Amino acid sequence: MKNQDLVEYLRSCGVCEICQLRYLKARGAEYRNINETLQKLDVKLNEYVKNEELVVSAENQPAKRARLGVCSTCLGLFSKDFQNELLSSILASDFAKYDCQKIVLAICLPMSLQLRQLAMWFALRRRFGASIEESNPPDVPIKEAVKLILHPIICEKLDKGYDANGLMINIDLTHNLEDEEVEKLVKLNKEAFPAKASHQKRIEISRGLLEKQYQPSKVKAETFEKYFQIPCSNVEESIKLISIDLQGPVVCVAGRYRKLSRELSHTPWILNGKRLMEESIEEIIIRDVGPHFTEKLGKITFMSSGREDVDVRCLGKGRPFVLEIPNAIRSCLSKDEAFAMERAVDASGMVSIHNLQVVPREELTHIKTGEEQKKKFYRALCALQEPVSVKILEQLQISTSFDIQQKTPIRVLHRRPLHTRPRTIYSVNARVQRGNPKALIIDIVTQAGTYIKELVHGEFGRTTPSLSSIIGKPIDIQALDVVGIDLDWPNEVDNSIQEE
Numbered sequence: 001m002k003n004q005d006l007v008e009y010l011r012s013c014g015v016c017e018i019c020q021l022r023y024l025k026a027r028g029a030e031y032r033n034i035n036e037t038l039q040k041l042d043v044k045l046n047e048y049v050k051n052e053e054l055v056v057s058a059e060n061q062p063a064k065r066a067r068l069g070v071c072s073t074c075l076g077l078f079s080k081d082f083q084n085e086l087l088s089s090i091l092a093s094d095f096a097k098y099d100c101q102k103i104v105l106a107i108c109l110p111m112s113l114q115l116r117q118l119a120m121w122f123a124l125r126r127r128f129g130a131s132i133e134e135s136n137p138p139d140v141p142i143k144e145a146v147k148l149i150l151h152p153i154i155c156e157k158l159d160k161g162y163d164a165n166g167l168m169i170n171i172d173l174t175h176n177l178e179d180e181e182v183e184k185l186v187k188l189n190k191e192a193f194p195a196k197a198s199h200q201k202r203i204e205i206s207r208g209l210l211e212k213q214y215q216p217s218k219v220k221a222e223t224f225e226k227y228f229q230i231p232c233s234n235v236e237e238s239i240k241l242i243s244i245d246l247q248g249p250v251v252c253v254a255g256r257y258r259k260l261s262r263e264l265s266h267t268p269w270i271l272n273g274k275r276l277m278e279e280s281i282e283e284i285i286i287r288d289v290g291p292h293f294t295e296k297l298g299k300i301t302f303m304s305s306g307r308e309d310v311d312v313r314c315l316g317k318g319r320p321f322v323l324e325i326p327n328a329i330r331s332c333l334s335k336d337e338a339f340a341m342e343r344a345v346d347a348s349g350m351v352s353i354h355n356l357q358v359v360p361r362e363e364l365t366h367i368k369t370g371e372e373q374k375k376k377f378y379r380a381l382c383a384l385q386e387p388v389s390v391k392i393l394e395q396l397q398i399s400t401s402f403d404i405q406q407k408t409p410i411r412v413l414h415r416r417p418l419h420t421r422p423r424t425i426y427s428v429n430a431r432v433q434r435g436n437p438k439a440l441i442i443d444i445v446t447q448a449g450t451y452i453k454e455l456v457h458g459e460f461g462r463t464t465p466s467l468s469s470i471i472g473k474p475i476d477i478q479a480l481d482v483v484g485i486d487l488d489w490p491n492e493v494d495n496s497i498q499e500e
């Protein structure tokens with residue numbers, strides 16, 4: 001089969017030039033200059049354009065219709081007119097509201113289109129025989145062609161880059177023959193796949209099924225031809241745009257927070273429908289960071305690497321957190337903007353954030369997984385009922401790790417199931433507080449998930465051993481700070497230092 005013969009046959013069936021290239025299996029940039037590519041592939045340029053009268057007088061009607069009408073295989077999907085319609089519809093949508101550099105097109109194609117590819121496949125087999133395989137499409141499939149042809153054009157015209165995670169432009173298309181042809185397809189399906197169809201009450205024909213099951217190796221041309229023409233019929237109308245729906249990317253903004261208040265909950269604290277604290281870390285951060293990315297603050301998910309109690313501060317480098325923001329209108333954050341957000345959160349006086357930055361979504365695993373393996377560093381202010389002795393100080397210098405068994409504390413039993421969990425304590429290091437001989441400052445390094453207050457006082461033996469059981473005396477914990485979390489994420493960025 002010569003390329004020239006193939007193209008001449010396609011032309012006679014009313015196939016557009018882009019589709020001709022699809023059947024010549026053209027790749028990427030080859031669709032940009034059609035004539036050049038055709039010549040490269042040893043195909044003479046379209047004679048009928050040059051000798052229109054001759055063609056018409058030679059009764060070559062399909063060729064003439066091809067030039068004037070709609071492509072019988074792509075239904076105009078690759079035509080200039082459709083590109084222009086698509087572009088102007090995208091621009092007329094909320095597109096301008098989104099400040100995203102990258103886009104991706106998600107096109108829902110009518111089934112009529114798929115049926116036409118199959119009709120042409122049958123037609124080519126009839127015309128060119130075995131050189132056209134029966135289970136390997138003779139063309140660059142429409143879906144792939146959309147990526148090769150439409151994507152670059154739309155990206156270029158909109159001046160955007162392509163990214164599968166970018167602003168998603170959902171494009172819903174149909175054709176005026178769609179309903180009628182789907183009806184025929186349901187009948188064809190019953191006949192072509194009787195066993196499968198009899199199991200189903202209602203026959204649902206999906207696009208996936210159409211792609212997988214409908215090829216000459218699985219459906220007979222004679223069966224197909226009872227319902228559809230081979231080659232496909234010419235059409236008057238081109239494909240129609242039903243709707244354009246935009247969906248912004250999921251943007252993840254990470255940073256570290258320090259909790260400076262002993263009267264602030266992690267997330268909104270609501271008990272029996274009543275709010276117990278006016279604010280929370282989550283709300284303060286979302287309030288100052290969220291509006292840059294979305295109008296719907298309620299859709300933002302706040303996550304952190306662990307959490308602390310209301311009365312526990314988190315100091316040191318702070319605790320890693322991330323906001324997951326769906327359908328974002330913006331995916332960039334400049335250092336200036338980030339710094340302004342950091343200052344706004346700091347102004348709360350209760351929370352301070354830094355290292356604020358947009359991170360790739362894949363990096364969320366840092367926060368979501370391996371939580372149990374992480375080490376946490378605490379500093380506790382504790383009180384004894386008697387002055388601290390040298391013996392007690394020695395007992396609370398522990399540099400080799402040991403395991404404890406910890407029952408779920410009574411104070412969290414209303415929201416956590418009762419379990420006994422083993423936890424590893426890596427080190428304990430106590431010193432007497434200056435000016436207060438009964439007070440101890442104890443630095444503790446533990447496995448994440450350890451309940452520190454209970455580790456200190458033992459909670460009536462529910463945590464064993466505890467620091468109290470180790471020294472054989474009651475210990476009261478008066479204040480607790482988280483001073484470190486061993487997660488080197490996100491990257492350290494100083495937003496106060498401006499870029500050149």
Ligand SMILES: [Zn+2]
Binds near residue numbers: 015019020
């Ligand atoms: Zn076409």
